[in-house]
Amino acid sequence: MDDLNEVYNELIMEHSMNSPYKKKLDKSDFCELGHNPNCGDEISIEVQLDGNIIKDMAFSGHGCAISQASTSVMIETLRGKTIEEAREIIQTFIDMIKREIVDEKELERLEDAIAFKNISNMPARVKCALLAWHTMEEILNKNGK
Amino acid sequence: MNIEEIRKDFPIFENKNIAYLDSGATTQKPNAVIDTVNEYYKNENANIHRGAYSLSMETTMKYEETRAKIAKFINAKFPEEIVFNKNATEGLNLVAYSYGLDNLKQDDEVVISIMEHHSNLVPWQYVTKKTNSKLKYIYMNENYELSKEEIERKITEKTKIVAITHVSNVLGTINDIKSIVKYAHKKGAVVVVDASQSIPHMKIDVQDLNADFLVFSGHKMLAPLGIGILYGKRELLNKMNPFLMGGDMIEYVYEDKTTYAPLPNKFEAGTQNVEGVIGLGAAIDYIEKIGYDNIKKIEDEVVEYALDKLTKLNYLEMYVTPNKENHSSVISFNIKGVHPHDLASILDTFGVCVRSGNHCAQPLLRSMGLDSTCRASFYFYNTKADVDKLIQGLDKAYSMFKKYIK
Numbered sequence: 001m002d003d004l005n006e007v008y009n010e011l012i013m014e015h016s017m018n019s020p021y022k023k024k025l026d027k028s029d030f031c032e033l034g035h036n037p038n039c040g041d042e043i044s045i046e047v048q049l050d051g052n053i054i055k056d057m058a059f060s061g062h063g064c065a066i067s068q069a070s071t072s073v074m075i076e077t078l079r080g081k082t083i084e085e086a087r088e089i090i091q092t093f094i095d096m097i098k099r100e101i102v103d104e105k106e107l108e109r110l111e112d113a114i115a116f117k118n119i120s121n122m123p124a125r126v127k128c129a130l131l132a133w134h135t136m137e138e139i140l141n142k143n144g145k
Numbered sequence: 146m147n148i149e150e151i152r153k154d155f156p157i158f159e160n161k162n163i164a165y166l167d168s169g170a171t172t173q174k175p176n177a178v179i180d181t182v183n184e185y186y187k188n189e190n191a192n193i194h195r196g197a198y199s200l201s202m203e204t205t206m207k208y209e210e211t212r213a214k215i216a217k218f219i220n221a222k223f224p225e226e227i228v229f230n231k232n233a234t235e236g237l238n239l240v241a242y243s244y245g246l247d248n249l250k251q252d253d254e255v256v257i258s259i260m261e262h263h264s265n266l267v268p269w270q271y272v273t274k275k276t277n278s279k280l281k282y283i284y285m286n287e288n289y290e291l292s293k294e295e296i297e298r299k300i301t302e303k304t305k306i307v308a309i310t311h312v313s314n315v316l317g318t319i320n321d322i323k324s325i326v327k328y329a330h331k332k333g334a335v336v337v338v339d340a341s342q343s344i345p346h347m348k349i350d351v352q353d354l355n356a357d358f359l360v361f362s363g364h365k366m367l368a369p370l371g372i373g374i375l376y377g378k379r380e381l382l383n384k385m386n387p388f389l390m391g392g393d394m395i396e397y398v399y400e401d402k403t404t405y406a407p408l409p410n411k412f413e414a415g416t417q418n419v420e421g422v423i424g425l426g427a428a429i430d431y432i433e434k435i436g437y438d439n440i441k442k443i444e445d446e447v448v449e450y451a452l453d454k455l456t457k458l459n460y461l462e463m464y465v466t467p468n469k470e471n472h473s474s475v476i477s478f479n480i481k482g483v484h485p486h487d488l489a490s491i492l493d494t495f496g497v498c499v500r501s502g503n504h505c506a507q508p509l510l511r512s513m514g515l516d517s518t519c520r521a522s523f524y525f526y527n528t529k530a531d532v533d534k535l536i537q538g539l540d541k542a543y544s545m546f547k548k549y550i551k
Contacts, residue, residue: 004491004494007490008491013545013546017482017546017549018549039486039501040503040516040517041486062516063484064484064485064486122490124490125490128486
């Protein structure tokens with residue numbers, strides 16, 4: 001039961017139920033739909049750039065608390081970062097969830113997204129946590145940045 | 146029949162402290178089945194229909210005896226009306242391809258219900274598109290049931306095939322197959338029945354139902370994974386082309402042509418799942434030993450207890466017909482504002498195994514305005530204690546989420 005409260009912690013619950021980023025942007029450069037056909041989660045991510053900087057992001061769609069919170073926290077973390085920094089953060093997050101990082105120091109760049117660390121103890125939920133991050137990775141890859 | 150005694154027949158309940166409420170996905174296996182399969186590999190294993198040696202002959206006999214046992218179990222007229230395959234999905238595909246593709250013509254209609262599992266939906270979508278025929282749906286009423294009026298509105302003279310589930314894997318609704326078959330026959334259609342969710346719980350008599358085809362999976366009725374049954378009326382199966390082709394389904398093969406083996410081998414190409422067949426035979430023996438009357442009695446008591454307890458949770462939404470006589474052992478539910486996937490994860494920490502998602506029935510859920518549900522499905526080894534654990538988990542989930550639910 002301790003595990004449960006570590007996964008569904010205050011930060012994750014707040015972001016999943018009351019995210020400030022669940023909205024439409026007035027204007028966006030990229031929009032990509034990520035979905036997980038097994039559980040029906042669908043998340044659409046919008047990105048607005050200012051040169052090399054991620055100026056703003058927002059999301060819409062539906063899914064479980066983990067996927068919703070993970071999307072919201074990802075947006076909070078990546079806003080204002082350069083594309084290069086964003087790539088590094090995304091990779092670090094994916095590695096953390098897949099338990100491929102041993103150096104705790106590396107995780108510092110994740111800021112609040114570190115709250116998802118314990119998801120790696122729940123294999124059934126790893127996909128939920130990664131959905132938005134893979135979708136964002138896709139956006140950056142597709143657009144050659 | 147003592148439930149504690151029954152549970153002792155299922156080793157997983159000795160080994161794992163779980164409230165297993167996912168029998169609609171697959172059932173746990175009794176020692177009677179596990180030991181039979183074990184024994185088969187220790188003493189009987191050989192490829193059937195091929196060897197001239199006694200080991201292969203004996204195994205072939207056992208395989209064919211099991212076919213006869215299954216025929217008797219569902220009251221088929223002839224053993225060769227029983228075709229072994231992988232699962233209900235394969236059985237439905239066989240009928241869709243070998244009967245549907247060859248018999249449907251432009252403007253013919255295939256009628257299915259909105260509560261079909263994808264396995265009784267996607268194949269019909271495919272063959273109706275291929276043959277330029279139409280796919281029509283029987284929709285539900287507010288009780289999650291198929292009304293007589295709606296059934297008779299959709300099945301017409303144009304209908305050539307009606308494919309319908311006996312019990313919904315999401316709602317637990319029991320459909321009145323006998324009446325549907327009667328009406329469809331009057332209109333000249335053949336009827337395919339998906340009995341996957343019914344045969345574990347209730348006696349199936351194919352002659353009484355007068356179904357033209359009926360399919361089910363062994364693993365949902367205590368047997369090993371990977372064994373399924375297609376029942377088809379002999380005169381229909383005889384007229385149909387084979388589905389899969391290769392070894393053992395032939396008579397003579399020349400460079401440019403082949404003649405096919407008679408039933409049932411015509412539909413059993415390649416080395417068969419003998420372990421599964423023999424395991425299914427043991428599962429049927431076990432079900433008959435317990436008896437459908439006892440199975441129903443035990444399940445009714447636990448399901449009624451569950452419905453009663455769940456109804457009292459004012460935060461819970463349930464998708465169940467109020468007509469108890471039309472409801473089997475499946476209960477779908479949601480906590481408003483809590484995603485079913487989160488709910489299932491939380492229940493898992495209480496040792497409660499439920500399924501969450503769309504249950505391979507996306508059109509059904511969409512028609513209900515839902516993306517997904519949690520589903521608890523019961524079998525005769527479940528107890529009221531399992532229900533109590535479920536309730537405990539639900540209360541915990543609600544208490545975790547309630548302050549955030551808008």
